Amino acid sequence: MDATHPNGVAQIVRRLLDFMAQPRCTDEEFDALALDVFALQYAGNEPYRRFCQGRSATPRKVKSWRDIPAVPINGFKDLALSCEPPAACERVFMTSGTTRGDVKGRHFHPTLAVYDDSMRRNFAARFMQGPQAMRMGILFPTEEEMPNSSLAHYLALAVRHFGTPGSRYFVGLQGMDSDALCETLGAAERSGEPYALLGASFSFVHLLDELQRRGLRFRLPPGSRLLDTGGYKKQSQELPLDEFYEAISAALGVAREQCINMYGMTELSTQFYDSGNAVVPSVKSGPHWIRSRLVDPATGREVAGGERGILVHCDLANFNSVTTILTEDVGRAVPGGFLLLGRAEGAQAKGCSLAVEEFIQAATA
Numbered sequence: 001m002d003a004t005h006p007n008g009v010a011q012i013v014r015r016l017l018d019f020m021a022q023p024r025c026t027d028e029e030f031d032a033l034a035l036d037v038f039a040l041q042y043a044g045n046e047p048y049r050r051f052c053q054g055r056s057a058t059p060r061k062v063k064s065w066r067d068i069p070a071v072p073i074n075g076f077k078d079l080a081l082s083c084e085p086p087a088a089c090e091r092v093f094m095t096s097g098t099t100r101g102d103v104k105g106r107h108f109h110p111t112l113a114v115y116d117d118s119m120r121r122n123f124a125a126r127f128m129q130g131p132q133a134m135r136m137g138i139l140f141p142t143e144e145e146m147p148n149s150s151l152a153h154y155l156a157l158a159v160r161h162f163g164t165p166g167s168r169y170f171v172g173l174q175g176m177d178s179d180a181l182c183e184t185l186g187a188a189e190r191s192g193e194p195y196a197l198l199g200a201s202f203s204f205v206h207l208l209d210e211l212q213r214r215g216l217r218f219r220l221p222p223g224s225r226l227l228d229t230g231g232y233k234k235q236s237q238e239l240p241l242d243e244f245y246e247a248i249s250a251a252l253g254v255a256r257e258q259c260i261n262m263y264g265m266t267e268l269s270t271q272f273y274d275s276g277n278a279v280v281p282s283v284k285s286g287p288h289w290i291r292s293r294l295v296d297p298a299t300g301r302e303v304a305g306g307e308r309g310i311l312v313h314c315d316l317a318n319f320n321s322v323t324t325i326l327t328e329d330v331g332r333a334v335p336g337g338f339l340l341l342g343r344a345e346g347a348q349a350k351g352c353s354l355a356v357e358e359f360i361q362a363a364t365a
Helices: 008-020 027-046 044-053 113-128 150-162 178-191 199-215 241-252 346-363
Strands: 091-094 106-109 136-141 196-200 225-228 260-262 288-293 308-315 324-334 337-343
Touching: 008 027, 008 044, 008 113, 027 044, 044 346, 091 150, 091 196, 113 150, 136 150, 136 178, 136 199, 150 196, 150 324, 178 196, 178 199, 196 199, 199 241, 225 241, 260 308, 288 324, 308 337, 324 346
Parallel strands: 136 196, 196 225, 225 260
Antiparallel strands: 091 106, 288 308, 308 324, 324 337
16 A cells, blocks of 8 residues: 555554544544554555455454454564565564564564654653653663663653653663662652652562662652563562562552553553552553453453453554554453453463464465
């Protein structure tokens, strides 16, 4: 499909930016844009088109975002899912490769305009919660050190658009600068100004270990908040959620209500947040340009209300790859969003694996 076509890439990008600028949308508005993005991807993403044809899902037959075929998340590891030529894309984000050795999922972005706008609008509303800027400490390597990391880019955007002078990184490829971090936390405690600490969950575990080794605790000023991005990726010990948030709250003097978790993934362009972790598991929700449903991976059918299922996300900001992704995360729908209940196991994990096999067979036929 040509980029100048009403539903071409350039037009879709402009429509998405306008759509995200709205405070909310109706079901009809979401469906209308979702179906136009699906038509773009059906026309321009050959492996995905083959998969959809195998399911008799064409732009004429698909009537709602719920009908858009979901690609298993591991499909990003096996095929280049991109409407635009991958070599022409501004950035490619790659997964960590922890589940299949060195095989990494790839997410191609012809432009970062949509990803960046999605992040900024959502982050401002869900994490900043009012203040225009705060001093920030980042517990993750820089974007220059990890140019293919979506999390590194996400955190770089946080610092660039919401961090005050004095914001800095404390983790690099060589590890954590514990001396500088402890000195900064002490200065923040004395300053009385709110401080934000953001990073991967495993970095917070390393920080907890270091503070325990040094016999240190801090009480960051009122208004301070923490953001962890979930997942340990075998880089630290795994702590039960309740124990994790209790420990970081006690060590840094930040109420658990201000310990916010971001749930995202390389294969999406939009993140989910909770409203703090006073109670776990916490309710996750996203902005109006992403919607979720819960399915039985073996059949693809939605589960009954209140039942556990595998999360499927329809992210309109994923304009170049596929909007709709079958994850391997177990969830349960609740008022206001969903509960994230861990990774698929047993029959559900087998169903996810079979879904991947079906996708690869259909997309490469």
